[in-house]
Amino acid sequence: MAAKKPVKLFKIGEVMEFSGLSRQTIHNYTMLGLIKPARRTKAGHRLYGEEVFEILEKVKELKRDHTLTAIKQMLQQPPTGDQPSTKDVEESDHGNRQDSSG
Numbered sequence: 883m884a885a886k887k888p889v890k891l892f893k894i895g896e897v898m899e900f901s902g903l904s905r906q907t908i909h910n911y912t913m914l915g916l917i918k919p920a921r922r923t924k925a926g927h928r929l930y931g932e933e934v935f936e937i938l939e940k941v942k943e944l945k946r947d948h949t950l951t952a953i954k955q956m957l958q959q960p961p962t963g964d965q966p967s968t969k970d971v972e973e974s975d976h977g978n979r980q981d982s983s984g
Contacts (some may be wrong), residue, residue, distance in 0.1 A: 891920055891929035901938045908938075916941055916954055 891899070894931065897908055911917050917937050919928035937957065944953045 888946070889920070890932055892932075892934070894928060897934060897938075900935060903938065903942075911941065911950075914950055916950065916956060916957065926973050949967070 894905060894908055897903070898905055901908070903911075908917070912919065917930065917934050920931035921929050923929060935941070941950075941953055948956070956959065
């Protein structure tokens with residue numbers, strides 16, 4: 883039986899350092915559901931998994947041309963050919979642009 887590789891969890895300060903985003907931006911993305919903490923400490927602090935960095939990079943890239951609401955919809959789509967087009971996602975957003983400093 884193979885041993886399970888320990889999962890590295892990152893505090894918000896580490897996510898800030900490695901991603902270049904502000905604490906407020908990371909908090910906003912968490913509240914919007916773009917990223918999710920892997921778990922919380924006993925004190926209630928959020929801990930993020932390694933996958934958060936890939937997601938944050940994708941969000942940074944998509945944010946140039948899309949609203950955060952549209953990005954959330956894009957991230958929630960399964961990776962198949964059945965994804966709605968970017969135009970469909972933007973139209974379903976009804977022009978309601980949510981933005982965050984960062």
